[in-house]
Amino acid sequence: MELQLTDLGNATKIVLRGRLDTPGVGQIETRFIASIVPAGKHALVDLSGVDFLASMGIRMLITTAHSLRRKKAQLILFGAQPLVQESLDGVSLNQIIPVVASESEAKGLLKL
Amino acid sequence: MSGDALRQLELAAGCLRMQIAGDINGLEAGQHTLREFLETNAALARGKYQADIAFEEIVANVIRHAYADFEPGAHPIGVEVTVTDAEIVLRFEDDGPPFDPVAAPERVPPTSIEAAKGGGWGLVLVRRGASRMEYARVADRNRVTICVENR
Numbered sequence: 001m002e003l004q005l006t007d008l009g010n011a012t013k014i015v016l017r018g019r020l021d022t023p024g025v026g027q028i029e030t031r032f033i034a035s036i037v038p039a040g041k042h043a044l045v046d047l048s049g050v051d052f053l054a055s056m057g058i059r060m061l062i063t064t065a066h067s068l069r070r071k072k073a074q075l076i077l078f079g080a081q082p083l084v085q086e087s088l089d090g091v092s093l094n095q096i097i098p099v100v101a102s103e104s105e106a107k108g109l110l111k112l
Numbered sequence: 113m114s115g116d117a118l119r120q121l122e123l124a125a126g127c128l129r130m131q132i133a134g135d136i137n138g139l140e141a142g143q144h145t146l147r148e149f150l151e152t153n154a155a156l157a158r159g160k161y162q163a164d165i166a167f168e169e170i171v172a173n174v175i176r177h178a179y180a181d182f183e184p185g186a187h188p189i190g191v192e193v194t195v196t197d198a199e200i201v202l203r204f205e206d207d208g209p210p211f212d213p214v215a216a217p218e219r220v221p222p223t224s225i226e227a228a229k230g231g232g233w234g235l236v237l238v239r240r241g242a243s244r245m246e247y248a249r250v251a252d253r254n255r256v257t258i259c260v261e262n263r
Contacts, residue, residue, distance in 0.1 A: 022136065022139060023136065023139070023140045026136070052161070052164060054165060054169060054234070055168075055172075055231065055236075055237055058237075060230075062228050062230045063230040065225050065228075066225055069225050083157070083158065086161075086240075090236060090240035091233045091236050092221035095221055095223060096222055096223070096224060096225045097225065
């Protein structure tokens with residue numbers, strides 16, 4: 001599992017690659033949260049390189065979004081592959097975290 | 113990964129039987145073996161994905177809850193996978209306390225991030241992807257069978 005960060009000024013873009021399952025989340029969770037939450041900036045998470053999303057990955061995304069919300073910032077997901085999108089839809093994640101198709105839509109939501 | 117994470121393996125055309133350590137190493141070894149097996153046995157994209165989900169969630173659930181108080185890997189988990197043109201059938205057996213995932217209450221999706229709890233989505237994902245789920249308690253072991261469409 002790989003994680004790449006880009007500072008966009010008012011937000012941080014995070015590109016994830018690999019499997020967000022128990023082993024994959026174990027590899028990146030500490031760095032993912034530490035890179036996003038303390039700064040309190042919006043987070044745009046690029047899921048286009050994620051080819052598997054299990055409940056551990058969903059838990060990581062929800063807890064991070066929850067922590068950001070307390071700092072008045074948002075976490076937005078974009079670019080999910082079709083089967084990963086099915087996992088997101090299966091738990092109705094878009095009811096609580098914005099899920100959009102592209103990076104430009106994600107930036108549009110934040111007016112970046 | 114420990115050497116005995118995958119303790120026993122039987123392969124035949126369209127059928128895989130394995131016994132994995134009931135810990136994170138067993139989970140990871142089993143995931144690799146399952147994916148290789150599905151890749152070489154005519155499993156289609158969505159079927160592979162949902163079988164992968166079922167394996168991850170059921171095995172991780174046993175490790176986290178049934179075997180949480182035991183020494184890591186002390187209790188093996190049996191897994192049998194069969195692929196046909198129509199479906200992929202996964203059967204899991206563990207000797208943990210009785211737990212029927214079929215009868216477990218359906219989780220209600222949260223309506224706001226403030227109300228959302230992070231974990232507990234595994235069975236939701238399994239149910240959404242399965243065409244059929246069965247549970248039986250056999251000889252003091254949990255036996256969970258999950259079928260997903262091979263498409």
